[in-house]
Every structure is written in C-alpha cells, then in structure tokens.
Amino acid sequence: MDMFIQIIVAAVGSGTPLLFATLGGILIERSGIIQLGAEGLMLMGAVAACMTYLNTGSLALALLAVFAVSALLGIIHGFLTVSLVSNQIVCGLAMTLFGAGLSAYLGKSYSGIPLPGSVPKWHMPGLESIPLIGDLFAHLDVLTWFSFLLVIVMHLFIHRTSWGLHLRAIGDNPPTADVMGIRVQAFRYGYIVAGSMLIGLAGADMLLVYSPTWTEGMTSGRGWIAVALIIFARWNPVRALLCAYFFGALDSIGFRVQLLGSHIPSYFLKMIPYIVTILVLMYLGWRNRNKPSGAPEALGIPYIREQRF
Amino acid sequence: MKPTVSVEMRQICKQFGKVAANDHVDFSANAGEIHALLGENGAGKSTMMCMLSGVYRPTSGDIRLFGKPVKIRSPKEASQFGVGMVFQNFRLVQTLTAAENIVLGEKSSFWRGARWMKEKQEEIRGISEKFGLAFPVDRPIWQLSVGEQQRVEIVKTLYRGASLIILDEPTSVLTPGEADQLFLTLEKLKAEGKTIILTTHKLKEVMAVADRISVMRKGRMIHTVDKNDTSERELAQIMVGKEISPPRELSKRERGESLLSVQHLDVYVEHGRKALDHLSLEVHQGEIVGVAGVAGNGQKELAEVLSGLLPWKKGRIVFNGREMKNASVRHAIESGISHVPENRMKSGLAGSLGVVDNLLFKSYRTKERSWLGFLRIGRNRQWSQELVEQFDVKTPDLDTPVQQLSGGNQQKLLFAREIHRQPLLMIAVHPTQGLDIGATEGVHRLLANLRDSGKSVLLISEDLDEVMQLSDRVLVIYNGAIIGEMSREEADRERIGQYMAGLQDNGEEAV
Numbered sequence: 001m002d003m004f005i006q007i008i009v010a011a012v013g014s015g016t017p018l019l020f021a022t023l024g025g026i027l028i029e030r031s032g033i034i035q036l037g038a039e040g041l042m043l044m045g046a047v048a049a050c051m052t053y054l055n056t057g058s059l060a061l062a063l064l065a066v067f068a069v070s071a072l073l074g075i076i077h078g079f080l081t082v083s084l085v086s087n088q089i090v091c092g093l094a095m096t097l098f099g100a101g102l103s104a105y106l107g108k109s110y111s112g113i114p115l116p117g118s119v120p121k122w123h124m125p126g127l128e129s130i131p132l133i134g135d136l137f138a139h140l141d142v143l144t145w146f147s148f149l150l151v152i153v154m155h156l157f158i159h160r161t162s163w164g165l166h167l168r169a170i171g172d173n174p175p176t177a178d179v180m181g182i183r184v185q186a187f188r189y190g191y192i193v194a195g196s197m198l199i200g201l202a203g204a205d206m207l208l209v210y211s212p213t214w215t216e217g218m219t220s221g222r223g224w225i226a227v228a229l230i231i232f233a234r235w236n237p238v239r240a241l242l243c244a245y246f247f248g249a250l251d252s253i254g255f256r257v258q259l260l261g262s263h264i265p266s267y268f269l270k271m272i273p274y275i276v277t278i279l280v281l282m283y284l285g286w287r288n289r290n291k292p293s294g295a296p297e298a299l300g301i302p303y304i305r306e307q308r309f
Numbered sequence: 310m311k312p313t314v315s316v317e318m319r320q321i322c323k324q325f326g327k328v329a330a331n332d333h334v335d336f337s338a339n340a341g342e343i344h345a346l347l348g349e350n351g352a353g354k355s356t357m358m359c360m361l362s363g364v365y366r367p368t369s370g371d372i373r374l375f376g377k378p379v380k381i382r383s384p385k386e387a388s389q390f391g392v393g394m395v396f397q398n399f400r401l402v403q404t405l406t407a408a409e410n411i412v413l414g415e416k417s418s419f420w421r422g423a424r425w426m427k428e429k430q431e432e433i434r435g436i437s438e439k440f441g442l443a444f445p446v447d448r449p450i451w452q453l454s455v456g457e458q459q460r461v462e463i464v465k466t467l468y469r470g471a472s473l474i475i476l477d478e479p480t481s482v483l484t485p486g487e488a489d490q491l492f493l494t495l496e497k498l499k500a501e502g503k504t505i506i507l508t509t510h511k512l513k514e515v516m517a518v519a520d521r522i523s524v525m526r527k528g529r530m531i532h533t534v535d536k537n538d539t540s541e542r543e544l545a546q547i548m549v550g551k552e553i554s555p556p557r558e559l560s561k562r563e564r565g566e567s568l569l570s571v572q573h574l575d576v577y578v579e580h581g582r583k584a585l586d587h588l589s590l591e592v593h594q595g596e597i598v599g600v601a602g603v604a605g606n607g608q609k610e611l612a613e614v615l616s617g618l619l620p621w622k623k624g625r626i627v628f629n630g631r632e633m634k635n636a637s638v639r640h641a642i643e644s645g646i647s648h649v650p651e652n653r654m655k656s657g658l659a660g661s662l663g664v665v666d667n668l669l670f671k672s673y674r675t676k677e678r679s680w681l682g683f684l685r686i687g688r689n690r691q692w693s694q695e696l697v698e699q700f701d702v703k704t705p706d707l708d709t710p711v712q713q714l715s716g717g718n719q720q721k722l723l724f725a726r727e728i729h730r731q732p733l734l735m736i737a738v739h740p741t742q743g744l745d746i747g748a749t750e751g752v753h754r755l756l757a758n759l760r761d762s763g764k765s766v767l768l769i770s771e772d773l774d775e776v777m778q779l780s781d782r783v784l785v786i787y788n789g790a791i792i793g794e795m796s797r798e799e800a801d802r803e804r805i806g807q808y809m810a811g812l813q814d815n816g817e818e819a820v
Contacts, residue, residue, distance in 0.1 A: 160421050169402045169413055176400035180414030181385030305364065
C-alpha cells in the first residue's frame with residue numbers, strides 16, 4: 001500500500017506541470033490554433049518565476065510575473081497567427097526556440113541558486129484522516145489544488161456555458177460562428193493568451209514545486225509531451241488529468257528504478273516517457289484508424305472573413 | 310394597396326481584386342413576397358446576398374432595410390437588422406446538436422444547464438412545428454439528413470427573429486419531394502409577412518414558387534419581372550443572353566455487347582460505413598448510362614471503385630471480358646477507363662501546375678511522352694498545344710497554372726486528357742457542375758460524340774435534366790444500391806424523383 005501511495009504521489013508531483021501545460025494547450029487548440037510553443041513558454045515561465053522570486057522574495061510577485069510574461073508571449077503568438085495569418089506550425093516552433101534561447105540567456109546568473117522558499121501546502125480538513133488513502137492528500141500544495149479545480153471549471157466551462165459553446169464553435173467551424181455573431185478573432189486572441197498563461201504556469205510549477213533551482217533547458221521536452229497529451233486526451237480536460245498523471249508516473253518510475261540500484265544506464269530510464277509517447281501514439285493511431293480524432297475541425301486553419309469560398 | 314419595400318439595394322458594386330463580381334446592381338424586394346434572384350453560376354447572385362447578410366462589404370452603393378439606410382458591417386449586425394441567410398453550404402457546427410447550433414449566437418445566460426436547454430428545445434420545437442420544419446433537436450448535426458440540416462438553418466433564422474430570409478440555391482441538395490415541402494414552408498412564411506429571397510438557376514422552381522423574379526447576368530442586373538408576365542423560355546433567354554438550342558436529340562443506336570458488368574458489389578468506407586450495398590449494374594458498348602440520385606447515396610464511391618481508387622469487399626467487376634481482381638488505378642487506366650471526378654480541382658487537376666503537366670498525368674509513362682524516365686519536353690509541348698486547340702481550351706499559354714483558368718476551361722482540359730486516350734468507358738461525375746450554359750453544352754457534346762463513336766459513358770449526376778437529356782438508360786442509386794432502371798423513353802421526372810427518395814413503384818419504401 002505504501003509503495004502504491006508513493007507512486008501516486010510522485011505521479012501527481014511530476015504530472016501537475018504536464019497537466020497545466022495540457023490544459024492550456026487544450027484551451028488554445030479548441031479555439032482552432034495549433035499550439036507547438038509549449039516548451040518555450042514553459043521555460044520562459046520558469047525563468048520569470050525564478051528571477052522574480054530570487055530578487056523580491058515574494059511568491060505572489062513571482063506568479064504575477066509568470067502570468068505577465070506568458071500573457072505577453074501569448075499576445076505575440078496571437079498577433080502572428082490570428083492577425084497576420086502566418087503558418088501556425090512555424091510560429092509554434094519559433095516560440096519554442098525563442099523561449100529556449102531567451103530563458104537560457106536571462107537565467108544564466110541564476111543557474112543553480114536554490115529558491116528561498118517553496119509553495120505552501122494546503123490541508124483540506126478531514127481528508128487526511130481517511131484511512132489508507134488519507135496520506136495522499138498530505139503532500140498537496142496550493143498549485144496542485146488549483147489544478148484540480150481548473151480541470152472541473154474547464155470541463156463545465158466547455159460543456160455547460162454559452163462561452164464554452166462559442167469556443168467549440170470557433171474551433172470547429174469559424175465561418176458559422178462568425179455568421180452567428182461570435183467574434184472569432186477576438187475570442188481566439190483571448191484563448192491564446194489564457195492558454196499561454198497556463199502553460200507559463202506549468203513551467204513555474206516545475207521550478208517551484210518539482211525541482212527548486214533553475215537550470216538551462218530544465219523542462220527537458222515536457223512541453224512536447226504536453227503537445228502529445230493534448231492529442232491523447234482528445235481535447236478533453238478530464239482525460240487530460242488522467243493522461244498527465246500517467247506520464248507523470250512514467251517519469252518518476254525511471255527515477256525510482258535508479259534508486260533501487262539497477263544497472264540500467266540512467267539515459268535509458270530517462271527515455272521511458274518519450275518511448276511510451278511514441279508507442280501510445282502508434283497504438284492510438286491504430287485503434288482509432290476508423291474514428292474521428294476528436295480534433296477541432298478547423299484546427300490550424302486561419303479564418304479570414306472575406307476570403308471567397 | 311402598395312406593397313411595403315423591405316429591402317432596397319442601390320448601385321451596388323463589389324470588387325474581388327480586379328474582378329468585378331457586382332457592377333452597379335439595383336435590387337429590391339417587398340414584405341410578404343417570394344422574390345427569386347435568377348442567374349447562372351458566377352452571375353453574382355450569391356455575392357449580392359452575402360453583402361445583405363454582412364459576410365462581404367460592398368465596394369460602393371447603398372442598402373436600405375425597412376425604409377432606413379444601413380451599413381451592414383458584419384453578420385451579427387445583419388442579424389440585428391432582421392436579415393437571416395441560409396447558405397448553400399450550411400453554416401452548422403457538425404459536432405454540436407441542432408438546438409446548440411440554433412442558440413449559438415445567443416448572448417443571454419452564461420450558464421447552460423440541463424433545464425435551460427430543455428426550455429430552449431421546447432421553444433425551438435414550437436417554431437419548427439408552426440412552419441412544418443421537423444427535425445430532431447437534440448441530435449448532433451452530422452447525424453441529420455441534408456434536408457433536415459436545411460430545416461435547422463431556416464429555424465435558426467426564425468429563432469433569431471429574421472423578417473427577411475435569404476436562401477442561397479436551397480434546392481440543389483434536396484430531392485424533388487423535399488423541395489416541394491420546402492416550397493410549402495416558404496408559402497407559410499410569406500403568409501406571415503416575411504420577405505423571402507431565393508437565389509437559383511433553376512427555371513422550373515422559379516416559375517413554381519416565386520412572385521417576382523430578378524435576373525442577373527455577369528454581375529449586372531438585367532431586369533425584374535412579375536411571374537405572371539413571363540415564361541420559362543423568356544427567362545432562360547434573358548439569363549443566358551442568347552437563344553438556347555432545343556434539347557439534344559440522341560441518334561438511335563443499337564446497343565452493343567456488354568462492356569462493364571458489376572455484380573453484387575459491397576464497399577465499406579471510413580467509420581465502417583457501408584457505401585455500396587449489393588450494387589449491380591451493366592454498361593454496354595455505345596451507350597450512355599445515367600446514374601441519378603441525391604448526393605451521398607454512393608455515387609462518389611461507385612466512381613472511385615470503378616476507377617481503381619477504392620477497394621471492394623464482395624462482388625465482381627468484369628470489364629471488357631476480363632475480371633478486375635483488385636483496386637488499381639494504373640490497371641484501370643491501362644484497360645481503358647477514364648474518370649472525370651466530381652471535384653475537378655480536388656482530384657482532377659493540380660491547380661498550381663501548368664497545362665502541359667496536367668495533360669501528362671495519365672500518359673507520361675508511354676513511349677511517346679517519355680524516354681527512360683525523362684520527359685520529352687519539346688514533343689509534349691507540341692502535343693499539348695494540339696490538344697488545347699482541338700478541345701478549344703482558352704488559356705493564355707501552356708504554362709499558366711490551371712487554377713487561373715475558368716471552370717469551363719478547366720473541365721475542357723480535363724476532358725482533353727481523358728478523351729485523347731481513346732477510353733472504352735468514360736466515368737463522368739457531375740461533369741457540368743459549376744459551368745455556365747455554354748460550357749455545359751460543350752461537355753454534353755463531348756459525351757454524346759463519345760457515345761456515337763461506340764464508346765460507353767457512365768454519367769453520374771445530380772442534375773436530373775442532364776441525366777434525362779443524355780442517357781440511353783437511367784439508373785437511380787439510393788443507399789448504395791441501384792433501385793430503379795428506366796429506358797430513355799420511360800424516364801420521367803416524377804418516377805425518377807420517387808426512386809431518388811427511396812420509394813419503389815408501388816410507393817413502398819425500398820429496403
């Protein structure tokens with residue numbers, strides 16, 4: 001039982017950044033914009049958190065800085081993809097490369113310095129006294145609780161509100177949404193900015209909770225896993241939670257096997273999540289070969305009203 | 310009593326780049342009338358209506374709605390002014406339910422729980438019953454038939470309080486029966502004092518349902534007449550701008566031996582859907598066999614199987630005395646099957662390549678066109694030039710990307726490529742879709758000539774007039790099977806229409 005709880009705790013720990021990034025990506029892609037810049041956004045989020053936290057000593061200011069920086073990057077992404085109608089794949093890759101480069105430059109003098117504190121934990125009254133599984137909840141910090149709440153709110157938002165209906169419509173069929181009086185471009189901007197803020201938060205969460213010092217390229221490909229998770233989760237927030245924890249578990253298993261004193265080189269163990277990504281993609285591709293993927297119909301297609309159809 | 314003018318458009322111009330889609334057009338319609346806007350494809354009808362519904366903005370000109378001058382800057386504003394439009398390609402989100410689509414634009418009430426949705430569904434049912442527009446409100450759009458989707462679109466405009474309803478080519482996707490039902494609905498709406506504008510190029514419909522008719526040609530308004538003061542023949546002349554030749558008479562021919570025999574063919578496509586269900590048909594030498602039917606009943610798949618694009622599960626295909634074993638495009642080409650696909654720019658031509666390259670696609674392997682894998686450039690250009698002249702393709706030069714040619718010339722080019730190979734069987738799918746009357750006439754002549762030279766044609770089309778005019782035999786496809794067969798003499802609209810709706814001779818539904 002102890003072992004089981006340990007694995008779950010570890011899965012939630014390393015799964016939460018993935019969850020934030022996946023939820024942000026879902027928000028953006030549901031509006032019809034391909035999101036490939038997650039890796040860059042996460043790194044920028046992390047470095048912004050690190051710099052602000054070390055300089056001001058305030059966690060709240062650090063989070064504020066994360067949101068400001070990633071919202072700014074979101075606006076740039078929106079300007080490129082929505083207003084200038086440039087290729088969304090190229091834009092995403094550019095965001096990744098830009099974020100990686102800039103964060104490495106900015107973070108140079110902060111590398112390896114431990115943070116002055118960590119994210120406070122929050123104990124929900126009553127939960128920890130539940131027998132057997134009570135221990136699970138003893139380790140949860142505020143950001144993790146926030147991610148739980150976010151999953152529920154996003155699910156209800158998408159399926160139970162008028163704005164959610166608009167979101168589904170602009171991602172599936174923007175000309176229709178436009179004719180119905182929904183401002184497609186404005187909504188797309190909004191969702192890109194909101195989603196980017198969540199992805200930035202994912203980077204910050206990695207830094208603040210998971211590995212509390214800045215190192216260059218510290219996300220080591222998790223942004224890309226989040227891109228794959230969006231597809232595994234079929235653009236659904238609740239499935240995103242399950243997928244993120246599954247990959248979180250894989251991530252921590254490698255670490256654990258190493259502790260057990262195995263002779264497998266650590267490089268191979270670190271490969272596990274990525275190999276599983278490839279295998280799962282292959283399996284899903286084969287299993288769903290006759291089914292719709294769940295992808296928003298207009299994903300990646302820019303919308304221009306006066307284009308002749 | 311003088312009727313109230315509900316919409317007035319004055320001196321409207323609309324430019325797309327250098328092309329003038331509308332050139333100083335005047336148009337007006339009254340409350341409580343059904344006004345038909347008649348014209349060929351590309352005459353500028355849809356562009357006019359898109360400006361009324363806020364999708365396009367006029368380059369110049371004034372619009373007055375219900376007596377007030379307005380600027381319609383977006384579809385949202387159009388809807389606020391009481392204009393609702395049913396587009397030819399429906400504006401529905403496939404994954405949402407009918408009800409969700411209808412309330413999509415509504416801004417009130419952020420929270421949409423189960424109770425709210427129930428109330429709305431009741432309200433929507435009320436509207437649809439009042440005007441005879443039944444459809445299941447709680448099913449996603451992709452599960453509804455095309456006729457039902459159109460009803461959703463009409464109810465959507467009513468739900469949003471439209472008093473001016475524009476329908477763009479509404480009957481192009483309907484069976485004759487469904488079209489009649491639509492016309493009844495339009496009469497009811499008219500009785501409520503709504504203004505109905507209907508764009509179409511079908512003269513019969515116009516005469517059946519419209520009160521007044523405005524005819525457009527090449528982006529200009531020619532004139533507006535009362536239905537009682539005109540005739541089908543006169544309208545056709547105004548629309549085309551010249552006298553039309555009488556319907557083609559096919560020369561009598563004895564039918565030859567069997568060329569193609571398809572027996573009990575089963576074909577499955579994406580999502581395990583059964584597209585062809587025990588389909589059997591026969592094509593003889595020297596005849597045109599027309600296949601009529603409502604879109605999506607297996608026409609596309611039938612053409613794709615025969616041209617080697619789609620594999621089949623069960624059944625036999627015998628062509629020219631030899632059984633085809635499996636799907637192979639190359640084998641189909643080499644055994645003498647030509648294919649003019651339904652969407653010429655999607656699977657017929659490569660839009661950004663030039664005339665020569667497009668002509669080469671099916672013959673580059675032959676000795677005359679290439680040598681050891683190298684194309685014979687000079688010789689191919691000369692050959693292309695000859696074909697272009699022979700088939701009267703109007704193109705600036707041989708390197709012009711074919712997407713810049715007009716639809717008619719693209720189609721001629723495609724026919725040039727398919728016919729010069731002297732095929733035994735030509736499969737032509739919607740060969741005149743989107744062509745003007747002159748180009749249509751040209752395509753029909755090509756098909757008739759093929760037949761007269763002893764070749765066979767399988768003509769798959771949704772245009773009943775075309776099928777009846779050209780075919781020696783008419784087959785009707787429904788739900789992936791041929792459910793009716795008539796000789797040229799037996800074929801009449803009513804009977805074909807019944808088969809198209811899936812009804813047998815005795816009025817019972819086909820299984």
